[in-house]
Amino acid sequence: MNSRVGDATAADRVKEPEIELQVDRLLSDNRFCNTRRLPSFLRFVITETIQGRGEFLKERTIGAAVFGRPIGYDTAGDPIVRVTAAELRKKLAQYYQDPGHESEIRISLPIGSYVPCFETSSSAASPRNDDNDRNISSIPEPGQGRDLRPKGTRDGGLTTTTNSRVKRGLLVCGSIALFGLPCVALALAFFAHRMQSPLQEFWAPVLNSSDEITFYLPYLPNEQVPNPSVPQEASNSSKVVQLPSPGMDAVVLADFRSFVTVTSFLESKHRNFVYKSSNTSTIADLQTGPAVIIGAFDNPWALRFSNALRFRFGNNPDMQEFWIEDSLSHPTVRWRVERKLQVTNNFCDYAIVARFVEQDTGKPVVLVAGITGPGTAAASQFIIDSEQLSRVPEAPRNWTQKNVEVVLKIDVIDRVPAAPEVVAAYFW
Helix, strand or coil: CCECCCCCCCCCCCCHHHHHHHHHHHHCCHHHHCCCHHHHHHHHHHHHHHCCCHHHCCHHHHHHHHHCCCCCCCCCCCCHHHHHHHHHHHHHHHHHHCCCCCCCCEEECCCCCCCCEEECHHHHHCCCCHHHHHHHHHCCCCCCCCCCCCCCCCCCCHHHHHHHHHHHHHHHHHHHHHHCHHHHHHHHHHHHHHCCCHHHHHHHHHHCCCCCEEEEECEECHHHCCCCEEEEECCEEEEEEECCCCCCCEECHHHHHHHHHHHHHHHHCCCCEEEEECCCCCHHHHCCCCEEEECCCCCHHHHHHHCCCCEEEEECCCCCEEEEEECCCCCCEEEEEEHHHHCCCCEEEEEEEEEEECCCCCCEEEEEEECCHHHHHHHHHHCCCHHHHCCCCCCCCCHHHCCEEEEEEEEEECCEECCCEEEEEEEC
16 A cells, blocks of 8 residues: 655654665666666655645646746746656666666655655555556546546456457357357457457558558758758868758758658568658649658648648747637637747647548548647657557547548657647547
8 A cells, every 4th residue: 555755654654864875876777877867856756745845846836846847937938847856756667667667665656746745565466456556557647638548448447358358259159059169250350350459440441442552741841951061081070061962952851850750660460561742742642542641841742631621730920820720610719839949959849640541532632630740740650559559539440441640749848749639539
């Protein structure tokens, strides 16, 4: 059973020197010592809790004390505390999963709280209250929405999933007894289809196609590509000169990283692919097979296709504000990114992930597009991760046969995107 040091009874269970020793062990591990944010965050919340000030550990106070933010700063626009807390939870879980740490004091940060908990090895080994565990895991991260994953995929849903599988097994056994083996084959095929993972559901129209998959990437035209700097002397790399490079094209690095992420997944499925410039390709190119569109405002195909979808991109005339809007809402709902926040490297990005059959080509299209590069990168990870795809709310049965569009919210710290949160989804 978890015991908080801030409580009167907890100090008798876990002594302060033991906690400090465990913190030193953690911070000497490579997972923690190679980053600046985690040690400062961890030491602060533990010190405050030991001193009995755990009730004051709120997002804004941590942002001010640890990260130097003004006391009244906008936590919605600057999610550094939430991102750091999520990263800390992940690193702590990884550390305690490694062998050799079983006898150590276990430090954890429950979801929905910034007050750490401490367990001795004996309490960690004791049986837990499953209901309490499930209640803790279902509390949303401060500043975030509720858990939107479909029932049966949330933390604590193992019993439901297991019971469903038991029922399926009993039904198959009943089929054998009543109808014989031919019906069993049909039953197994049916359940295999129904038990597809969200990852299989999302990619099925693309992977089941016998046509070649084409990626459409935004290329910078030759006149916009800066001339490369090369050593003027091979023996002295400090002396450089710019050489004109006629015919050279370039791809935005953030889009290329997303391209590598998705193509690595396709290679694991033994699928071939090609890539083309979104700036010079035509609708005839998209008629050849499934298309994967990467990027938003730098990719004309992304803007053209999203204009026909429920969720679409928009911007103001002076290009200082970009957004994704819900075209069916009245008044129009918009998820915005301001240019002045984007250049600070700490902001909230949004992305569209969609898979649909394009009306003009009759071929499946996958759209992976963030308002900015970090949003596109997070979206590309989202579509190759079954656990993240399982968070799409109210996904209908057999949604392989339906079009889907999802809006993602991504906290970005130092240009690094956190795991996205689903804020809207639509099936048709």
